[in-house]
Structures are given as C-alpha cells and as structure tokens.
C-alpha cells in the first residue's frame with residue numbers, strides 16, 4: 036500500500052547541530068549567486084517525555100545555506116529562546132505554544148492563570164531589524180541572532196509604548212523606503228488592532244492606525260498596497276475573556292463563526308486611519324500573496340485561501356504523520372474590494388493551488404505578474420511540488436520529483452549589474468524596473484518591467500524522503516528548470532519561512 040505520509044521524516048526531531056563547509060553540489064550555481072539563505076522552522080517536537088501537539092509548536096531551529104565561490108556551506112542551530120532553555124532545564128514543555136500548553140503542577144496552574152508564560156519560540160520567519168537579524172513568531176518577542184554563527188543573542192524590544200500580545204511573523208517591507216509594516220492585537224474586554232510602521236534603521240514603531248474590535252480574528256498575515264494596509268478578518272475569532280481564563284492552548288480558544296463572513300478592514304498607510312469595512316464570503320487563509328490598487332481604484336487582494344479553518348486541524352502532528360488524502364488544498368483567490376465601499380468580488384485566479392507564496396520583493400503592494408510557492412499534486416502528500424503562477428493568465432509551471440517535499444521557495448533576483456548576463460539573456464523582458472512612479476503610472480510601470488519580474492532563481496530546501504536527506508534546490512525562476520542542488524547528508528525538518536541576504 037502506498038504510504039499516505041511519505042514526508043513523515045520531515046516531522047522528526049533533529050537534535051544535531053552541525054557546520055558543514057562544503058555540501059556536494061550537482062549542477063551549476065549561477066556565478067552571481069552569493070549570500071546566505073536563512074530559514075526558520077520547528078526541529079524539536081518533544082519536551083521531556085511529552086510531544087508537542089502541532090507542527091507550529093516545535094522548537095525553533097535556524098538553518099543557514101551560504102553560497103560563495105561556487106560552494107555551498109550549511110549550518111544549523113536551535114534558537115535558545117526561553118521556551119527552549121526552560122524545556123531543557125525542566126525536562127518538560129514549559130511555555131504555552133500555539134496548540135500545546137505545559138502540564139503544570141497544581142500550584143503552577145493557579146499561578147499560570149494570572150500570568151501565563153508566553154512563548155518566545157520564534158520558529159516562523161526571520162527579518163532584518165535595526166539591531167540586527169531576528170527570528171519571529173506570533174508573540175511580539177523578536178529574538179536576535181548572529182547571521183554567521185546562528186548564535187542566539189536574546190530578545191530585543193522596541194523603543195515605544197505600543198502594546199499587544201499577538202502579532203504576525205509576516206511584516207511587509209516597503210520596496211521604496213525599506214520601512215516595515217505590521218500589526219499587533221491588544222486583548223482586553225474590547226480589544227484593539229494597532230497597525231504600525233517601523234522606519235528603516237529605527238527602533239520606534241509609529242502607529243499608523245488603531246481599531247477596536249469585540250472578537251479579534253486569527254490572522255497569520257495581512258496585505259499591503261502602496262496606499263493601504265488591509266486586515267482580512269477571517270471568521271476564526273476569539274472571545275478575549277475565554278483566551279485568558281479557559282486554560283486551553285491559544286488556538287483552541289478561537290471559534291469558526293461563518294455568519295460573520297470575512298471582514299476586510301482597509302486602513303490608510305499615511306495616517307488617515309480606517310477607511311472602511313467590506314464584508315465578503317467566509318474563508319480562511321494563512322498567507323496573503325500580494326495586493327494592489329487596480330485601474331478602477333479597487334483594492335485587489337490575492338491569497339492562498341481555504342473554505343474554512345479546518346486546515347489548522349490537519350496540521351496537528353498526529354494527523355500530519357498519519358497522512359490523510361483529504362488534506363485540504365488551498366484555492367488561489369483574487370478578492371476585489373470595489374470602490375463603491377461595499378461590494379466584494381471573488382474569483383479563482385488560477386486552477387493551480389499554491390501555499391507559502393512569495394513574490395518578487397520589488398512588487399510588494401503593486402500590480403504584479405508572478406507568484407511562486409509550494410503546492411500539492413498527489414492528494415494528501417502535503418507540499419510535494421513547487422509552482423510558478425502567472426496571475427494575469429492563471430497559467431502555471433511546476434517542479435516535481437517523486438518522493439521530494441519542497442519548502443517555501445525564496446525568489447532571488449538576478450543583479451542588474453551582473454556582467455555575465457548580457458542583454459540577450461534578458462530577452463524575457465529585459466529592461467530595468469521603472470523608477471518610483473506617481474500613482475496613476477504604476478500600472479504602466481509594472482507592465483513595462485514585467486519581463487524582469489521573474490529574472491532570477493528560486494531557492495527551496497527540499498526533503499528527499501527516499502534518501503532521508505535534504506537538499507537546497509536552485510531553480511531558474513522563469514522556467515522552474517533545475518540549475519543546481521546541494522545536498523545535506525541527513526533529513527532536515529520541514530520548515531516555514533526564510534530570507535536570502537546577498538553579499
């Protein structure tokens with residue numbers, strides 16, 4: 036019988052921390068590709084005798100693939116968060132994670148009611164802040180690390196008084212100014228979303244807008260256009276009192292309430308506050324793909340969506356390791372918030388499903404053409420292919436190899452000054468991106484530069500379940516043809532997100 040979960044060895048604890056100077060490379064790496072891919076994800080799935088419940092709970096490990104001089108080095112280290120060090124010291128799970136709570140002795144349970152030990156297990160993403168590189172999760176406790184050694188440097192804080200218990204590990208960076216945008220949810224009897232801007236080089240978050248809310252939604256990411264921030268309040272919502280008093284793990288306090296529909300909350304990026312609420316059909320998503328304002332003035336939001344929030348249940352480790360042919364596939368949706376201030380239009384952008392989506396960073400918030408991501412081909416086989424979708428036509432190309440399970444593909448653009456890339460090689464479209472343009476010109480600017488949008492490579496860490504190894508896969512981002520792979524001689528746990536830092 037076919038194994039329903041052949042990716043299972045990507046969900047096993049990896050305790051080894053190694054430094055490998057030179058991985059075996061097959062194929063040819065582009066000569067311009069120099070820098071480090073830093074990836075984050077769970078790598079220890081137990082605390083003492085007890086297992087964590089959910090894929091999102093595992094203790095964070097950083098992985099660095101360094102590309103230089105045609106060689107690929109690899110190293111990995113656990114993040115020494117309080118969640119990690121306390122679990123090691125106590126020999127048991129010690130902090131409340133996404134879907135796992137510590138088992139307290141009676142006294143500890145009473146104390147925990149008043150002061151729950153919040154997780155700082157920053158296992159989702161990485162970002163470059165003013166103070167340095169930081170690992171991120173959905174509690175606002177970024178943990179700094181050394182990008183070369185991956186050594187943990189400690190929790191950093193901001194120099195401001197913005198408050199909130201929950202955030203997103205998916206801040207957006209403005210491609211022109213380098214400012215980061217994100218949001219916080221402050222829980223109270225009446226809770227508040229705070230949207231903020233963090234200027235490049237700054238440690239002070241500036242409030243862009245705040246909005247009070249009775250039942251905050253679980254939102255793993257949000258959307259940004261050149262003018263707006265958009266919170267898509269999926270109808271997975273929580274009563275904040277329950278969150279404080281139930282004693283249940285974080286996500287188990289949220290309820291699916293489809294009658295609410297999905298409430299799209301539009302905010303002005305320049306300080307004009309909340310611009311309106313559009314109510315659309317109930318849906319759920321972890322990941323927005325991109326957003327922009329179209330020629331009619333509508334706000335367009337593309338996302339990897341689901342009909343409901345059951346996907347969270349399928350990602351419990353027990354379920355994932357067992358495998359399930361009914362594992363939900365996302366739908367690639369385009370949502371259009373009509374300028375009439377009310378109408379929500381939804382269309383399927385492509386028959387190709389996509390998750391862990393990435394776009395060319397220069398296109399964030401703007402009209403764009405391509406999204407890359409993982410996808411599911413064989414029912415139940417989780418993420419078993421990489422895809423590129425042309426969102427203007429819905430057409431897709433893919434990379435697939437039986438027994439291989441790729442992670443999020445990170446797009447790295449070919450440098451404009453690369454001497455090895457002549458004009459002929461740029462025939463896919465060629466020209467340099469349009470310079471920052473006025474609002475009315477942004478569409479034509481994009482159209483002019485569309486050929487260059489996919490000029491680069493994709494980097495994805497792939498689990499080879501047959502060999503029980505993992506490899507860094509380098510694909511031509513335009514065609515998804517393989518350029519090279521560099522193999523780590525053991526399997527790496529399936530991770531979440533990463534970034535490439537050139538040079």
Ligand SMILES: [Fe+2]
Nearest residue numbers: 255321531532
């Ligand atoms: Fe994510």
